[in-house]
Amino acid sequence: MAGDERRAGIRERWDAYRAEAVAPRLLIVRQLPHAGAGLAAALLAVNVLLGLMPVLFVVETSVLIGRVPDAVRGGTDSAAWHALVTAFLVASAAFAGQQVLAPLQAALGERVQRRVDGYFTRRLMASSLAAVGIAPLEDQRTLDALREASRRLETSWHTPGHATAGLLALVARYTRLLALAVLVGAVTAPAAGAAILGAALVFRYGQRGGQRKYARVFKEHLPAEREAAYFRDVATGVDAAKEIRVFGLVGWLSDRYRSSHLDSLYPMWRARRRIYLKPYFGYTALGLLTAGAVTAWTARGAAAGTFSLTALALALQAAVAALLLGEHYPESDANTQFGMDAVRGLADFESRLAERLPGDVTADATGDARGLPREGVRFRDVSFRYAGGRRPVLDGLDLVLRAGECTAIVGLNGAGKTTLVKLLARMYEPTGGTVLVDGQDVRTFAVDSWRRQIAVIFQDFNRYELSAADNIALGAVERPPDAAAVRSAAQKAGVAGALERLPRGYDTPLSRQYEGGAQLSGGQWQRVAIARALYALDAGARVLVLDEPTAALDVRAEREFFSRFVELTRGVTTLLISHRFSSVRHADRIVVLEDGRVAEDGTHGELLARGGRYAELFRLQAERFAEPERPGAAPAVPAPAEPTEDTP
Numbered sequence: 066m067a068g069d070e071r072r073a074g075i076r077e078r079w080d081a082y083r084a085e086a087v088a089p090r091l092l093i094v095r096q097l098p099h100a101g102a103g104l105a106a107a108l109l110a111v112n113v114l115l116g117l118m119p120v121l122f123v124v125e126t127s128v129l130i131g132r133v134p135d136a137v138r139g140g141t142d143s144a145a146w147h148a149l150v151t152a153f154l155v156a157s158a159a160f161a162g163q164q165v166l167a168p169l170q171a172a173l174g175e176r177v178q179r180r181v182d183g184y185f186t187r188r189l190m191a192s193s194l195a196a197v198g199i200a201p202l203e204d205q206r207t208l209d210a211l212r213e214a215s216r217r218l219e220t221s222w223h224t225p226g227h228a229t230a231g232l233l234a235l236v237a238r239y240t241r242l243l244a245l246a247v248l249v250g251a252v253t254a255p256a257a258g259a260a261i262l263g264a265a266l267v268f269r270y271g272q273r274g275g276q277r278k279y280a281r282v283f284k285e286h287l288p289a290e291r292e293a294a295y296f297r298d299v300a301t302g303v304d305a306a307k308e309i310r311v312f313g314l315v316g317w318l319s320d321r322y323r324s325s326h327l328d329s330l331y332p333m334w335r336a337r338r339r340i341y342l343k344p345y346f347g348y349t350a351l352g353l354l355t356a357g358a359v360t361a362w363t364a365r366g367a368a369a370g371t372f373s374l375t376a377l378a379l380a381l382q383a384a385v386a387a388l389l390l391g392e393h394y395p396e397s398d399a400n401t402q403f404g405m406d407a408v409r410g411l412a413d414f415e416s417r418l419a420e421r422l423p424g425d426v427t428a429d430a431t432g433d434a435r436g437l438p439r440e441g442v443r444f445r446d447v448s449f450r451y452a453g454g455r456r457p458v459l460d461g462l463d464l465v466l467r468a469g470e471c472t473a474i475v476g477l478n479g480a481g482k483t484t485l486v487k488l489l490a491r492m493y494e495p496t497g498g499t500v501l502v503d504g505q506d507v508r509t510f511a512v513d514s515w516r517r518q519i520a521v522i523f524q525d526f527n528r529y530e531l532s533a534a535d536n537i538a539l540g541a542v543e544r545p546p547d548a549a550a551v552r553s554a555a556q557k558a559g560v561a562g563a564l565e566r567l568p569r570g571y572d573t574p575l576s577r578q579y580e581g582g583a584q585l586s587g588g589q590w591q592r593v594a595i596a597r598a599l600y601a602l603d604a605g606a607r608v609l610v611l612d613e614p615t616a617a618l619d620v621r622a623e624r625e626f627f628s629r630f631v632e633l634t635r636g637v638t639t640l641l642i643s644h645r646f647s648s649v650r651h652a653d654r655i656v657v658l659e660d661g662r663v664a665e666d667g668t669h670g671e672l673l674a675r676g677g678r679y680a681e682l683f684r685l686q687a688e689r690f691a692e693p694e695r696p697g698a699a700p701a702v703p704a705p706a707e708p709t710e711d712t713p
């Protein structure tokens with residue numbers, strides 16, 4: 066019974082060791098082909114030679130010592146003297162070879178590292194972009210795996226490439242250890258060689274196994290470290306620079322950084338002492354004992370006259386050099402440990418993506434959506450709940466977006482308006498119900514084909530650090546670059562003048578990070594985003610989605626945009642989301658979203674006449690604009706941009 070338990074315990078420990086130490090190493094070995102067979106073979110050969118050179122040095126210096134008495138006796142013209150010189154030259158060559166090979170090992174290792182990291186980065190990008198929807202990229206465990214995979218590449222430190230080169234560098238160390246142990250075994254006694262090898266390996270296990278345990282602790286305290294990194298980034302970045310100063314956050318930020326940094330460091334220091342310090346005494350005692358025993362053995366042989374001078378020098382040098390190999394290998398250990406974690410992170414990330422998470426989008430359909438919708442898009446009994454969400458955001462939603470019409474959606478914050486857009490653009494799959502395009506399930510179309518029919522300006526649209534022209538042309542990358550279409554879209558969005566006045570016109574990078582780059586205002590950026598959507602329309606998109614398209618525009622610019630809205634969206638199926646009722650009233654139809662479904666539906670006039678939710682919200686906003694802030698004071702905000710004949 067006790068034997069069974071012991072066996073089960075050993076098996077369990079072996080399984081854990083295999084999962085933690087063996088499997089990741091095999092993963093790294095599998096990266097080798099990405100370094101190129103020739104380069105990997107060259108580095109392997111250099112490492113073998115680099116392992117053998119110090120052994121040759123030990124042998125030749127021992128031979129040299131052994132030849133000294135005869136050479137001294139024979140004089141400088143004797144054969145013994147020439148033999149001494151030959152041993153000296155070979156030892157020097159071995160030493161010089163080591164000096165030449167070490168930088169070569171570093172240079173080839175760096176090439177291996179760069180190639181493997183290049184491959185790894187491409188694979189990481191491809192895997193991230195392979196997610197058809199965005200649900201997997203919002204899952205916490207998937208994100209953690211992605212962070213683990215990308216963190217090392219961001220810092221270019223302990224990357225998968227470093228791990229691959231580090232693993233090959235171990236060949237040099239172990240070749241040397243093995244050869245030295247063989248020498249001790251051959252010269253002193255096989256048992257002495259085995260003892261030296263065993264002691265060095267136990268020492269190594271203490272070092273490398275300690276590193277593994279330390280990496281485990283490091284991972285456990287990653288959240289505190291991540292928090293510290295966040296505070297550091299906020300303090301050193303430009304995004305929060307204004308608020309930090311205005312709210313006087315400088316001292317607070319430094320304190321928070323310091324406390325979270327120390328929170329992550331203290332337990333690691335404690336763990337380091339526990340993992341390395343105590344066992345260190347045990348390993349050192351074992352090393353000293355082994356070295357003492359082998360030395361005594363060798364000395365006894367020498368005293369008995371069974372050892373030549375060469376053998377004595379060889380045995381002592383080899384034993385000491387072998388025992389020293391039980392140390393930490395700076396060129397390998399941290400690199401393999403943390404680089405392996407990155408490789409494992411990518412493997413985990415890819416397998417998480419392969420699992421279908423709730424809300425994930427299927428991409429196997431091949432239907433062609435070109436030219437659709439001709440009749441309209443229908444949300445039929447659609448429900449949606451975010452992964453981990455407590456309540457559904459959409460709950461049995463029935464809504465038709467008629468082709469060629471503009472439908473506006475209004476609703477309170479969090480009503481699910483943007484979620485509806487994300488379902489339309491197939492960022493998620495509904496958890497219930499169906500989205501139909503001209504009566505056909507949207508899932509029967511190839512995702513790309515359907516997305517090409519949609520031009521969206523998201524509320525949190527992207528500001529690409531690219532030229533102004535590229536920022537607009539990204540609306541339809543499948544179309545060959547068309548400068549005239551870019552200018553026309555900018556013109557329609559009312560931003561052409563501002564872009565032409567930039568230092569290099571449309572070629573100006575829209576970021577101060579680049580030389581000659583320019584920074585646009587919030588409103589100008591929004592117009593660039595509108596231009597991007599209009600460019601997509603020009604390229605053939607049939608559905609225009611505007612999620613708060615004028616939130617950053619001044620009143621006059623908003624008015625100007627909507628005065629041309631009908632002309633810009635003629636014949637286009639448009640979905641407009643806005644909290645500004647002065648914008649919404651331009652729509653052919655207005656839908657009020659509440660509790661995950663349509664609460665009201667009609668034209669502006671109809672909804673006002675009904676006196677329901679829309680009328681209530683409209684009135685609230687109109688009063689906000691119409692009422693002076695203080696009795697007798699002028700209105701703080703300009704009056705609504707549109708005529709107010711319908712305003713009660």
Ligand SMILES: Nc1ncnc2c1ncn2[C@@H]1O[C@H](COP(=O)(O)OP(=O)(O)OP(=O)(O)O)[C@@H](O)[C@H]1O
Pocket residue numbers: 203451452454458476477478479480481482483484485524
């Ligand atoms: N990625 C997400 N994961 C989990 N919950 C989310 C996610 N995105 C939005 N939600 C939640 O879904 C609800 C609806 O959000 P949505 O952005 O669709 O609202 P909205 O009507 O567009 O709001 P607003 O008017 O403030 O822009 C909110 O309660 C929000 O917290």
